[in-house]
Amino acid sequence: xxxxxxxxxxxxxxxxxxxxxxxxxxxxxxxxxxxxxxxxxxxxxxxxxxxxxxxxxxxxxxxxxxxxxxxxxxxxxxxxxxxxxxxxxxxxxxxxxxxxxxxxxxxxxxxxxxxxxxxxxxxxxxxxxxxxxxxxxxxxxxxxxxxxxxxxxxxxxxxxxxxxxxxxxxxxxxxxxxxxxxxxxxxxxxxxxxxxxxxxxxxxxxxxxxxxxxxxxxxxxxxxxxxxxxxxxxxxxxxxxxxxxxxxxxxxxxxxxxxxxxxxxxxxxxxxxxxxxxxxxxxxxxxxxxxxxxxxxxxxxxxxxxxxxxxxxxxxxxxxxxxxxxxxxxxxxxxxxxxxxxxxxxxxxxxxxxxxxxxxxxxxxxxxxxxxxxxxxxxx
Amino acid sequence: xxxxxxxxxxxxxxxxxxxxxxxxxxxxxxxxxxxxxxxxxxxxxxxxxxxxxxxxxxxxxxxxxxxxxxxxxxxxxxxxxxxxxxxxxxxxxxxxxxxxxxxxxxxxxxxxxxxxxxxxxxxxxxxxxxxxxxxxxxxxxxxxxxxxxxxxxxxxxxxxxxxxxxxxxxxxxxxxxxxxxxxxxxxxxxxxxxxxxxxxxxxxx
Numbered sequence: 287x288x289x290x291x292x293x294x295x296x297x298x299x300x301x302x303x304x305x306x307x308x309x310x311x312x313x314x315x316x317x318x319x320x321x322x323x324x325x326x327x328x329x330x331x332x333x334x335x336x337x338x339x340x341x342x343x344x345x346x347x348x349x350x351x352x353x354x355x356x357x358x359x360x361x362x363x364x365x366x367x368x369x370x371x372x373x374x375x376x377x378x379x380x381x382x383x384x385x386x387x388x389x390x391x392x393x394x395x396x397x398x399x400x401x402x403x404x405x406x407x408x409x410x411x412x413x414x415x416x417x418x419x420x421x422x423x424x425x426x427x428x429x430x431x432x433x434x435x436x437x438x439x440x441x442x443x444x445x446x447x448x449x450x451x452x453x454x455x456x457x458x459x460x461x462x463x464x465x466x467x468x469x470x471x472x473x474x475x476x477x478x479x480x481x482x483x484x485x486x487x488x489x490x491x492x493x494x495x496x497x498x499x500x501x502x503x504x505x506x507x508x509x510x511x512x513x514x515x516x517x518x519x520x521x522x523x524x525x526x527x528x529x530x531x532x533x534x535x536x537x538x539x540x541x542x543x544x545x546x547x548x549x550x551x552x553x554x555x556x557x558x559x560x561x562x563x564x565x566x567x568x569x570x571x572x573x574x575x576x577x578x579x580x581x582x583x584x585x586x587x588x589x590x591x592x593x594x595x596x597x598x599x600x601x602x603x604x605x606x607x608x609x610x611x612x613x614x615x616x617x618x619x620x621x622x623x624x625x626x627x628x629x630x631x632x633x634x635x636x637x638x639x640x641x642x643x644x645x646x647x648x649x650x651x652x653x654x655x656x657x658x659x660x661x662x663x664x665x666x
Numbered sequence: 667x668x669x670x671x672x673x674x675x676x677x678x679x680x681x682x683x684x685x686x687x688x689x690x691x692x693x694x695x696x697x698x699x700x701x702x703x704x705x706x707x708x709x710x711x712x713x714x715x716x717x718x719x720x721x722x723x724x725x726x727x728x729x730x731x732x733x734x735x736x737x738x739x740x741x742x743x744x745x746x747x748x749x750x751x752x753x754x755x756x757x758x759x760x761x762x763x764x765x766x767x768x769x770x771x772x773x774x775x776x777x778x779x780x781x782x783x784x785x786x787x788x789x790x791x792x793x794x795x796x797x798x799x800x801x802x803x804x805x806x807x808x809x810x811x812x813x814x815x816x817x818x819x820x821x822x823x824x825x826x827x828x829x830x831x832x833x834x835x836x837x838x839x840x841x842x843x844x845x846x847x848x849x850x851x852x853x854x855x856x857x858x859x860x861x862x863x864x865x866x867x868x869x870x871x
Contacts, residue, residue: 471851478694482687508866
C-alpha cells in the first residue's frame with residue numbers, strides 16, 4: 287500500500303469511527319434537547335464528541351483528546367448547573383436541576399438499602415428512584431467500569447483538566463503514598479456513619495461542589511468546621527492538581543472513586559502492562575494522574591485497582607508497554623485501515639466516549655444554550 | 667425472671683437495627699484493621715467486643731436499678747461525651763501506630779500488646795452509647811428498681827441485639843493485607859470523628 291493510500295485509509299477509518307460515536311450521541315442528545323431547548327443545540331455537542339473520536343482514531347493518542355473532551359464536559363457542567371445557583375431566573379425545566387450526584391450514592395448506599403433514602407434530590411430527578419439509578423449505575427459499571435472517573439464524571443473533569451496545566455509538579459505526591467487507600471477508608475467510614483446518623487455525611491461535611499450554605503448545620507461552631515472541610519476539599523480539587531500534576535481530589539478524597547475501583551472489576555476492560563516491554567524508567571508512574579501505578583522492588587511498574595483507564599500511561603510509555611485489554615487479553619492484530627478498529631483499544635474508546643458524551647448530553651447542549659442567551663443579551 | 671428476659675429480648679429484637687448502626691462504625695473498622703483470614707481470630711475479636719458490650723449493659727442494669735431504688739433518675743451528663751472522647755482518642759492512637767509507612771508511623775515497634783483489649787473497650791463504649799431503645803430499657807429498669815431483674819432484662823436485650831451484630835463476622839474471612847490497611851485508615855477517621863463528637867459534647871456542658 288502506498289503512503290498516500292494508507293493515509294487515505296486511515297482518514298476514512300477514523301471518519302467511520304467518528305460516525306459510530308456521532309450517531310448515538312446525536313440521537314440521545316437530540317431527544318433530550320428537543321424537549322426543552324431545541325434539537326439544534328445537540329448538534330455541536332455530538333460533533334465535538336465525534337471530533338474527539340476522530341482525533342483518537344487518527345493519531346492513536348487517547349489521553350490528549352480524552353482530556354480535551356472531559357474538560358469541556360466538566361466546564362459545561364459548571365456553567366450550566368453551578369452558575370445557575372447564583373441566578374433565580376433559570377427556566378423551570380429538567381435542565382435546571384443537577385442530575386443526582388453519583389458521588390453521594392456510594393457513601394449513602396447502606397441508607398438506600400435500609401430505607402430507599404435519597405441523599406440529595408432536586409427538580410425532576412426526584413422521579414428517579416433508587417432502583418432506576420441503581421440500574422443506570424449497573425449499566426455504566428458493566429459498560430465502562432472504572433473508566434467512569436476519566437471519561438464521564440462531571441467533577442473529575444475539573445481535576446483532570448487542571449492537572450494538565452503545570453509543566454512540572456511543585457509538590458511530589460510520593461510522600462503521601464501511605465494515604466492512597468484514603469478514599470476507600472473514607473468510603474467505609476461514610477457508609478457506616480451515614481447509616482448510623484441517617485444523614486448524607488459526605489454531602490454535609492466534605493463535598494466541595496455544592497457551593498452553597500443551605501445544607502450546613504444550625505450550630506455555628508459545627509458550621510465553621512463544615513466550611514473548613516469543604517474549603518479543604520475545594521483546595522484539593524483546584525490547588526491540588528496545579529501543585530502536584532495529579533488528580534488530588536479524585537485520588538485521595540473521592541469515595542466514589544474507591545467505590546468504582548471495587549465494583550469496576552465487573553467490567554472486562556483493563557489497562558495491562560507487558561512486563562517484557564517495561565524498562566523500569568517509571569515514566570508511567572509520574573504520568574499517571576491518579577497515582578495508580580506503583581513501582582515494585584525490581585523497578586517494574588504495577589497497576590493498582592484505582593486505575594481508571596485514562597490512557598495517560600499509554601501515551602507516556604516509551605516502550606509502548608501499556609495496552610487496553612479484555613481481562614489481560616488482546617485481540618489478534620489487524621493492519622488494514624478498517625481492521626485496526628477491531629482492537630480492544632477502539633472497542634473501549636467507543637464505549638467510554640459514547641457513554642460519556644451521551645451522559646453529558648444532559649447539560650452540555652444546555653450550557654451552549656445558556657451561552658447563546660448571554661451573548662444574545664437575554665441573560666440568565 | 668424469664669418474663670423480664672423475654673421482654674428485654676423482644677425490645678432488642680424490634681430495635682436491633684439501631685444498635686447495629688451505632689456499633690458498626692466502631693467494630694467494623696477495627697475488624698477490618700486487625701482481622702485475619704483465620705475465622706477463629708476474628709471470632710475472638712468479636713467475642714471481646716461483645717464482652718465489652720455485655721459488661722456495659724450489666725453496669726447500666728446495676729446503675730439503673732440502684733438509681734431506681736434511690737429515686738435518682740439522672741446520670742452525670744459528662745459520662746457519655748467523656749467516654750466517646752476516650753474511645754475516639756484510643757482509636758486514633760491505635761491507628762496512628764499501625765498505619766504502615768516508616769515515615770508516618772509514629773513508632774516502628776508493634777504496640778499491639780497495649781491494644782489487645784481495645785475491642786473490649788470499644789464494646790464497652792458502644793454499650794454505654796445511649797440510643798433510643800437503650801433509653802427505653804433504662805427507663806423500664808428505673809421503674810423496676812431491682813438488680814437481678816435488671817440483669818435479666820438487659821441480658822435479654824443484649825442477646826437480641828447481638829444477633830444483629832453477629833452477621834458482620836461472615837465477611838471477615840476475606841480480609842487481606844490491603845483490607846487491613848484500609849481498616850486502619852478507617853479507624854483513624856472514625857477515631858477523629860468520635861473524639862470530635864466527645865469533645866464537642868463536653869464543651870457544650
